[in-house]
Structures are given as structure tokens and as C-alpha cells.
Amino acid sequence: MTDPLWLIVLVIGAGTFFWRGAFLVFGGQLTLPNVVRRGLNYVPPAAFAALVLPGLVQFDGATGSVDEARLLAGLVAALVAWRSRSTLWTLAAGMGVLWLMRAFL
Amino acid sequence: MLAAVTPFGVAAGLAGLEVGLSPEITLGMSVVIFAGASQLAAIQLIDANAAAPIIVITALLINLRMLMYSAHLGPHFANLPLRWRGPMAYLLTDQAYALTISRFMVDDPPAYNHWFYMGVGAPLWVIWQLATAFGFWAGAAVPASWELGFFVPLIFLALLVPAIRNRPSFVAAAVAGSLSVAGRNLPAGLGLTSAALAGIVAGMLAEQWWSDD
DSSP states (O other), X not given: OOOTHHHHHHHHHHHHHHHHHTTTTSOOOOOOOHXXXXXXXXXXXHXXXXXXXXXXXXXXXXTXXXXXXXXXXXXXXXXXXXXXXXXXXXXXXXXXXXXXXXHHO | OHHHHHHHHHHHXXXXXXXXXXXXXXXXXXXXXXXXXXXXXXXXXXXXXXXXXXHXXXXXXXXXXXXXXXXXXXXXXXTSOHHHHHHHHHTOOHHHHHHHHHXXXXXXXXXXXXXXXXXXXXXXXXXXXXXXXXXXXXXXXXXXXXXGGGHHHHHHHHHHHHHOOSHHHHHHHHHHHHHHHHTTTSGGGHHHHHHHHHHHHXXXXXXXXXXXX
């Protein structure tokens, strides 16, 4: 338990349990302010886009050019995700295109 | 439904390995936090040397939806003893919520819905732990040239695409995504978190804008 990361993990765990238990365990009665309720709708698109884009658009440290294999793999995977709504097909398409690009370029 | 969470658990394990976390921390996250998107976000921020409060705030923001689920389910289970409601809260996930609440929406007598809920939540928990462990192990067994770490952005992509349901949510994603790329070299993970917050505000403004027409 000496790793300082444990503290972060435990605090996130406790906070998440508080969210989960607020009404189930602690019997909370609060109604969320309207602005929070509306903002909550945009947490998934905003947070996931902020997490995904830097992984797809990667720049070469020396030349500053974009890694085309990752970018193309990401675009194909996004298209597959949109059409299929399937996590497995999204992963298969993204990894498949990445590996093909690496093999032939 | 249960199979669908497996790749997320695998990604959580892989991501932990990729950024050099110990197996104890990686698996500990799956036990203590047990919420995939926030685990992956936290791992990404740890890799970016983000300050601890930034990591905690971002993860809890991503998990805030659990509060809504709790508010929805709480009244239905209010009569159960605490020895039920405690574990139920710990096992609350997108899947357990979605499947259980849809049973309350129909006219079934809801007497056994706590068993139903546990029947979703408990196996999901077991699969989650096994998938995380498998991801960590597989990531170590496979050569780095396979770039298995690319799994992680792909997983977020699979979450992102269905989250874009209308024009304001597209605006939120576009603003957050482009700011996150632009701010990728900012210290302490500030780029990612401030990009997400800016995206949320942009989405709300866009909603206002289009509702005013």
C-alpha cells in the first residue's frame, strides 16, 4: 500500500460509491439544479472526445507530421462504430486498419 | 450484455500495463472503482503526470451519471434492508441500471427485481475483474509492435459515437476533441480536463442557441 497512487484510487472509489449510494444507501433527497442536469447530458460526448482525439491524432516528435495510420484507423473505426454500434466490430476495424497500414507502408 | 463489457475490462488492464502501473494498482482500480470509463481516464491522466486533484475530479465527473441512476433506482428499492442496498450501490453500473429500470417500467410485480439486479451486477463484476487481469497479462505477452495500446482510444470511440445524438452533443464533442488535441502538451493533464469542461459548456450553449430558433 506504499504506492501514492493508491490514495487517488481510494478517493475516486469512495467518491464513486457516494454517487452510487446517494439515493440507494444514504437515502438522499436532493434534486439536482437544472443547470447541472443539463450539463450532465454533455459529459459523455465532451469527456470521451477529449479522451479519444489525442490518441487518434498523434504527431511525430521530430517532423511534426501526423501519424496517418492511426488517423485512418480511427476514421474507419468511427464509421464502423456509427454504422454497427458494436464495440467488437469497432475494435476489429480499428486494429485491422492499423495493422494493415503498418504492414504495407 | 455481459460479453459487451469484456473489451472494456481488457482495455483497462492493457492501459494500466501500457503506462507502467503495477498489476496491484491496475486490478485494484477495477475492484475499488469498478467503472471503466473513469478508470481509463484516470490511467491516461496518471500517464500525463496530472495533479492528483485533476485526476480525481475528472474521474468523478465521468461517474456523475451514477448519481442519476441512484436517484432513479433508490425509491424502488427503499424498502430493502441495508445489507441489500449497500452491495447494490457498489455494483451499480450502466448495464445494471439500464436492465433493471426497464423492468420497473413494465407492469410486472417488482418483487424479485433486487434478485434480477444482483443477477446482472454480480456476474458483471466477476467478468470485469477477469477481463482486467487478462488485459494486463495479454498486454505483457504480446510484442509492443502490435500496438495493442490503440485499444484504448478505440474503446473511447465506441463510447463516443453513440453519445453524439444531436447537434449540441456534436458541438460538445467537436470543441472538447479539438481543444484536447491542441492542449495535449499542457502540463498536469490540464489540456484534457479543461477541454472536456469547455466541451460541456459549448454543448449547453449550442442547446440554448438552437432552442431559441
